[in-house]
Amino acid sequence: MPSLSVFMDVPAAQKVDGSLLKTYQQDEDTNKVFLAYRVCMTNESDPWVSGVVHKIRQQIAQDPSLNYEYLPSKGMKSFIQASLELLFGKHSQAIMENRVGGVHTVGDSGAFQLGAQFLRIWSRGAQVACIISSQKEPHGLIFKDLDYEVYEYSIWDPDQLCLDPILFLNVVEHLPQGSVLVIGNIIDCKLTQVQWAKLMYTIKSRQIFPFFDFPCQGLNTGDLEEEAIILQYFVSQGLEFFCSQSLSQNFGIYDEGVGLLVVVTLNNQHLLCVLSQLMNCIQVLWLSPPAMGARIITSVLCNPALLGEWKQSLKDAVEGMILIKEKVKEKLRLLGTPGSWNHITEQTGTHGYLGLNNQQVDYLIKQKHIYIPSNSRINFTCINTHNIDYITESINEAVLLAKDSQSGFPKSTHSYLE
Amino acid sequence: MPSLSVFMDVPAAQKVDGSLLKTYQQDEDTNKVFLAYRVCMTNESDPWVSGVVHKIRQQIAQDPSLNYEYLPSKGMKSFIQASLELLFGKHSQAIMENRVGGVHTVGDSGAFQLGAQFLRIWSRGAQVACIISSQKEPHGLIFKDLDYEVYEYSIWDPDQLCLDPILFLNVVEHLPQGSVLVIGNIIDCKLTQVQWAKLMYTIKSRQIFPFFDFPCQGLNTGDLEEEAIILQYFVSQGLEFFCSQSLSQNFGIYDEGVGLLVVVTLNNQHLLCVLSQLMNCIQVLWLSPPAMGARIITSVLCNPALLGEWKQSLKDAVEGMILIKEKVKEKLRLLGTPGSWNHITEQTGTHGYLGLNNQQVDYLIKQKHIYIPSNSRINFTCINTHNIDYITESINEAVLLAKDSQSGFPKSTHSYLE
The missing domain is CATH 3.90.1150.10 (Aspartate Aminotransferase, domain 1)
Known part of the structure; x- marks a missing residue:
């Protein structure tokens, strides 16, 4: 039988x-x-592959001094440091105050998986994750899987043929208290100063937790600093947030899917607690991240000529x-x-x-x-x-x-x- | 304020x-x-790094024909094929019957994370995961996180100074019906033919689901085939199981943490269903796996000289x-x-x-x-x-x-x- x-x-x-x-x-x-x-x-x-990557791949392959031991769960330290400086600037006050940190994540969705798991455990009462972007994002699945109610909005206005800041504000204003707000690529959404102030007020007063998606810094305008202004603005307004910083697309190392979950807190003490809890999630998720992508990126970011x-x-x-x-x-x-x-x-x-x-x-x-x-x-x-x-x-x-x-x-x- | x-x-x-x-x-x-x-x-x-790896790293870095696009969620096809043949043999009947498959996983614990998530959803009533090994394994955390009751046993007998097959059998016999049984490195546990038969009987009659941990094939005895005999025995007995096949340690590419979740089913139809459900889990976990480690391994396994x-x-x-x-x-x-x-x-x-x-x-x-x-x-x-x-x-x-x-x-x- x-x-x-x-x-x-x-x-x-x-x-x-x-x-x-x-x-x-x-x-x-x-x-x-x-x-x-x-x-x-x-x-x-x-x-597309950045020309500098081919050269670096060969240098890495020929470097006899490299150690191929498991990376620590947190990931490659120099990679994390260099990536945070790319995002917030070398002289960022928040970095100097040790209230910005990150962990090295895996794949294109790893940072969202990790961040969402953390929020599920530690963010009391957050039931809603709202994703605002110029397109449909895959992150919705991650939040749904963790029992969030997920709202997804594209803020493209098909009549005006542009991203609509009023729609953006409207959506945020109607979110339940304590929601997670995933902010995708909205670089083309032009908010006025009054609208920015209104957004900050709404986020703070409704305890909305921002979670940025930052998949290809530099590939929108060619200006790395300009594209990160929105993050620096949130930092300057004293907001705490997460950011999924992916570095596969802007180097052209898609098949290494490498990035960071970036954490911004009000002070170093909270940062250390959050990072330590994230370590526990990583132990279960992938134990230690792969090194190749991080090695390529760090080699470029830490060498002025490259x-x-x-x-x-x-x-x-x-x-x-x-x-x-x-x-x-x-x-x-x-x-x-x-x-x-x-x-x-x-x-x-x-x-x-x-x-x-x-x-x-x-x-x-x-x-x-x-x-x-x-x-x-x-x-x-x-x-x-x-x-x-x-x-x-x-x-x-x-x-x-x-x-x-x-x-x-x-x-x-x-x-x-x- | x-x-x-x-x-x-x-x-x-x-x-x-x-x-x-x-x-x-x-x-x-x-x-x-x-x-x-x-x-x-x-x-x-x-x-330790296998000497062949250095050479391959350089070849890969210099290969202009390589494409660095995102891998599909399932991973690199040639890598999966070559790794399965390493485990079950090139002429494995189960492979020929298309009832053995695998997905490319991330990190050292990725295959357990993925497999445990699948079992949590699809294995009705499995409440217990039992981990039997010669040491304490990190996988316990993964199952605990998914609300399994976790029993962990080392079968080392400090009196006899060897791994104890009777203890192994005893533990399995007392597991609740339908438990997940993680079988770690027990290559030194010498079961007699009668004990093997008893083990098979218990696993089948109690509907216990085996989940092998296979972290370093070849690094125990130097004989790749010999170390995989236990898996082939389970296949030959008509058992369905999962196996976490890690290939970082036996190539010495620890920092690329690369492996497979191997799936063995009774027929191709079930295999396709299981793999398709695993794809959904991967979309949420890491979307697409990193390529470097898989590329190195495939280059070696597919070239007879290497x-x-x-x-x-x-x-x-x-x-x-x-x-x-x-x-x-x-x-x-x-x-x-x-x-x-x-x-x-x-x-x-x-x-x-x-x-x-x-x-x-x-x-x-x-x-x-x-x-x-x-x-x-x-x-x-x-x-x-x-x-x-x-x-x-x-x-x-x-x-x-x-x-x-x-x-x-x-x-x-x-x-x-x-």
């Missing part, structure tokens, strides 16, 4: 995502294009992004596509909203084999000299067709993400 | 472990020795261990230390019990600055030509002193770990 499997009740899991990519891969059309890769791409459709090379590579990458966006806009203008398309160049970074509606997106996928997410937020670095004409002409067709069959202009991307 | 910290209720965590190492590090005595490092050490007190070099390096390392143990035994014999000390050479691998009691251990730490765990299980590769005389003379002193002040011989290591 054959035995029964202990797994007989385990069903196949529903796919979390990746279906757009799968459909693209199965498409046999020679013109097919995928515009939703996560990372910065080169003109040759390869993932640091300069890396910064220049970021600037070059961002210039490339700006150029491709300008070309897309220019081509759409030359084609006479209705609309201003200024929103394309007004958005920073690899990703941005095209501002198309569902029908137009559908047309691009089904008729033109151009795969873009339903909210029309694409990775502009997937557009290159080889495919730009096909893509812009197709967008033009999609807009004209939809214009004929519908009144009005792109409006259908929703600000509340299902 | 200064604000109150949101962390005001967070106390400093109690240290999980590491206090022996800390005491050692703070000791200023010039003779101090630490005999409890986790990994295989060289005669120069460096962590594979041969690696196997030879394992044999050399094991020969070194055997030699040092023989020398320790010989020196104790020459010193006339009471006892046979055969148990030193009868235990395989880096670690083994000295068979000392608490008083003797205490003497070695406090009087001789030789740091060993209270159960006297030391890492023999921490003993080298520079410190062997001091260590053996000290052991001799400890045994003679304790003999004078106590009747009887070392007996005080407990088989139930607190």
Whole structure:
């Protein structure tokens, strides 16, 4: 008699995502294009790698003095120090006051997993995690898994074709007392000074706990300091928060998934307590983090010449992004596509909203084999000299067709993400 | 008015472990020795690294064809395939029947974290996780964290000075129906054929789920196949199980903490369901695993010449261990230390019990600055030509002193770990 499997009740899991990519891969059309890769791409459709990284990999491989022992659970000390200085500045007062610290985390979601576990244990009564971003983030799953009620908002306004600061403020004002507020990439959301003050007041008075997602410092504007201003502002306002600082994308070492959970507290005593509790979570999660990524990054950040090379590579990458966006806009203008398309160049970074509606997106996928997410937020670095004409002409067709069959202009991307 | 910290209720965590190492590090005595490092050490007190690894690191760094994109959540396919073949053999029937699979995990505890999460969700009614090993393992924390009741047993018999198969069987027979049984390093536990049959019967009839810990294949006896026989036996008996296969120690790439959660099921359909559910857990845990360690290992395992070099390096390392143990035994014999000390050479691998009691251990730490765990299980590769005389003379002193002040011989290591 054959035995029964202990797994007989385990069903196949529903796919979390990746279906757009799968459909693209199965498409046999020679013109097919995928515009939703996560990372910065080169003109040759390869993932971007900072030039300095190749050199460092070789140096590391040839260095006989390196020790390959397990890292401590907290991670590589020099890596943590250098990464914190990158975020807050070498002369940050909070660093000097020893109230900023971090632990070396694993993968792209490790910092959220670790931080959310900590908050689940130590943040009394936090039942809600609200994720505000310019796109749907994977972190929602982590909080859901830990029994948080999760609200996810994209603050893209499909009418004004920009990120909407009023929507941002509105969402925060209506959060329950003590909620966790995950703040994703909102660098293009322009708050006025009055709005900033209002945000600070709401966060403080409602005891909302900010948890920043900081996945690619420098790859939005090319200016590392400018992109970190929001964090420094929160520090200067005396706020305590967590930040998931990922350093895979801005070095182009995606397959090493390396980052930090950054902790900012009011004083050193609280910092030490929080870090010690995080150590206990790490003992259970991964015991000690992998070293390769951290080693590459530390080698660059701690050497002024290499640091300069890396910064220049970021600037070059961002210039490339700006150029491709300008070309897309220019081509759409030359084609006479209705609309201003200024929103394309007004958005920073690899990703941005095209501002198309569902029908137009559908047309691009089904008729033109151009795969873009339903909210029309694409990775502009997937557009290159080889495919730009096909893509812009197709967008033009999609807009004209939809214009004929519908009144009005792109409006259908929703600000509340299902 | 200064604000109150949101962390005001967070106390400093109690240290999980590491206090022996800390005491050692703070000791200023010039003779101090630490005999409890986790990994295989060289005669120069460096962590052992397989010679082939240095070469591969350089090859990888210089390879222009490599792509550094994020790995899929499941991990590197070629790495998984090669690692499974290492465990079960290239011509394993279970692999050919597609009922053995694995996912690439992170850190030394990642496979346990992942597997335990899966079991918590899908194994109805499993309330108990029992860990049987020759030492205290860190995995207990993982199961405790997931609300398992955790029993931990070392099966070392301090009277017979060997691992005790009867104790092993006894423990398993008294486990509640459906318990998870973590089987650590028990390679030195010699079960008779009758005992094996009894074990299989108990596991099957009590629906006990085996979860192997396989941290350093090849570093016990130098024979990769021989060390995996127990797994192949379980497969041949039609058992389903998990196995945490770690490959950091047997390559000497400790700081990349790389391994697999291996899944064995009765058929391919169940395997696919289990793997798909594991993918969901990974999305939340680390999203995608780091590549460096897997790349090194795959390069070695998939190249017959490099594979041969690696196997030879394992044999050399094991020969070194055997030699040092023989020398320790010989020196104790020459010193006339009471006892046979055969148990030193009868235990395989880096670690083994000295068979000392608490008083003797205490003497070695406090009087001789030789740091060993209270159960006297030391890492023999921490003993080298520079410190062997001091260590053996000290052991001799400890045994003679304790003999004078106590009747009887070392007996005080407990088989139930607190």
